[in-house]
Amino acid sequence: DALLSCHRHYRSNPTHGIGRFKYLLPKQAPKKRKVQMKEINPGTEHEYGDLNIQVTSHDLCLVEHFAQYLHKLCNRLCLRVPESYAMPTKTHEVLFLEERGSKMQLDAVLTTHQRVVQVTGLSSTFAPIFLEVIQSSQPEGVHLLVKEHTEADFKSRLKSRPELEELLAQMN
Amino acid sequence: SSWLPQMASFRGSHWQTSVLAFRASLPMRAQPKKKKKVDVKREQAQKDRMKKKIKKLEKAAAEMIPVEDFVTPFKYSDGSRVRSLPPLSFEETERRVLLLKKWAVFKQKQDEAEKKAIQTLVEAQQEALKELRLESEELYQAAIKRDKELFPFESDGPSYTPPLPGYDPPEGKCIDITKVYTQ
Numbered sequence: 621d622a623l624l625s626c627h628r629h630y631r632s633n634p635t636h637g638i639g640r641f642k643y644l645l646p647k648q649a650p651k652k653r654k655v656q657m658k659e660i661n662p663g664t665e666h667e668y669g670d671l672n673i674q675v676t677s678h679d680l681c682l683v684e685h686f687a688q689y690l691h692k693l694c695n696r697l698c699l700r701v702p703e704s705y706a707m708p709t710k711t712h713e714v715l716f717l718e719e720r721g722s723k724m725q726l727d728a729v730l731t732t733h734q735r736v737v738q739v740t741g742l743s744s745t746f747a748p749i750f751l752e753v754i755q756s757s758q759p760e761g762v763h764l765l766v767k768e769h770t771e772a773d774f775k776s777r778l779k780s781r782p783e784l785e786e787l788l789a790q791m792n
Numbered sequence: 793s794s795w796l797p798q799m800a801s802f803r804g805s806h807w808q809t810s811v812l813a814f815r816a817s818l819p820m821r822a823q824p825k826k827k828k829k830v831d832v833k834r835e836q837a838q839k840d841r842m843k844k845k846i847k848k849l850e851k852a853a854a855e856m857i858p859v860e861d862f863v864t865p866f867k868y869s870d871g872s873r874v875r876s877l878p879p880l881s882f883e884e885t886e887r888r889v890l891l892l893k894k895w896a897v898f899k900q901k902q903d904e905a906e907k908k909a910i911q912t913l914v915e916a917q918q919e920a921l922k923e924l925r926l927e928s929e930e931l932y933q934a935a936i937k938r939d940k941e942l943f944p945f946e947s948d949g950p951s952y953t954p955p956l957p958g959y960d961p962p963e964g965k966c967i968d969i970t971k972v973y974t975q
């Protein structure tokens with residue numbers, strides 16, 4: 621019988637969760653991963669290499685949810701997702717000139733959030749369909765940009781080292 | 793006569809033939825050799841020090857800029873403020889649960905429609921490519937190749953509140969106040 625031969629214990633069974641033990645172990649801090657750039661895949665004639673889908677918006681929740689939706693969509697369509705990360709937030713102060721006056725008044729402080737989902741192995745025939753699907757599910761206020769992954773994109777995530785740059789400039 | 797002392801003050805020493813050509817006229821004897829050695833040594837020492845500094849800095853691995861989104865601000869870490877909600881009636885809870893179920897069904901239908909749309913698109917594309925192959929092999933091979941002008945692809949989302957046609961906005965400016973992290 622399909623019902624009796626099922627090996628999975630249901631939640632109401634008294635022995636449910638009998639093998640669990642990881643919740644008893646002390647919590648380990650996450651290991652520090654070495655920051656190293658992965659090799660950029662250039663792609664072949666019929667397949668695109670590393671592509672970055674950058675989603676930008678002022679609304680944080682919307683951008684997060686859209687990025688998660690894109691990631692799940694890629695999983696469902698069997699597209700490989702090597703990385704899915706967040707770019708640092710940018711803050712802008714918007715000032716406007718008063719009607720009667722010469723002083724600039726603070727209007728608002730806007731934060732721009734950006735999430736990046738990397739996709740590899742997109743075939744040339746499936747690419748337009750994929751872009752069509754993403755466009756149709758794009759919410760308002762969210763700006764979409766799909767481009768190839770470059771070293772400059774990776775370097776923009778790292779902290780700047782002014783001392784090292786100064787010394788290198790002096791050497792040359 | 794009175795003009796002699798004026799002539800003497802015009803030139804500093806008897807070696808100075810004209811006011812402008814100072815260095816060329818004064819003979820430098822023992823100094824240039826010393827300067828060369830000391831300069832070369834000093835420069836080499838300076839270069840070595842700089843190379844050591846650069847090696848030291850390069851050894852330290854590059855750090856990623858921390859994302860402010862994932863760090864909860866300090867003012868929200870206080871756990872004393874708790875929201876006190878009134879207890880909900882039975883009808884209200886029932887209404888909410890039924891609404892959630894209707895929403896789940898709606899989202900499921902939306903998801904299925906999307907999957908079906910993708911499938912029909914892919915099937916139609918495959919059929920068209922088959923027919924094209926029967927028509928001409930060259931066109932088929934050209935169609936399968938990747939499009940160079942496709943990326944970068946940019947698209948703004950749908951806009952439900954487009955800018956008004958006759959609106960005159962006040963003048964202003966935008967200042968970037970993002971915190972710059974240096975290593």
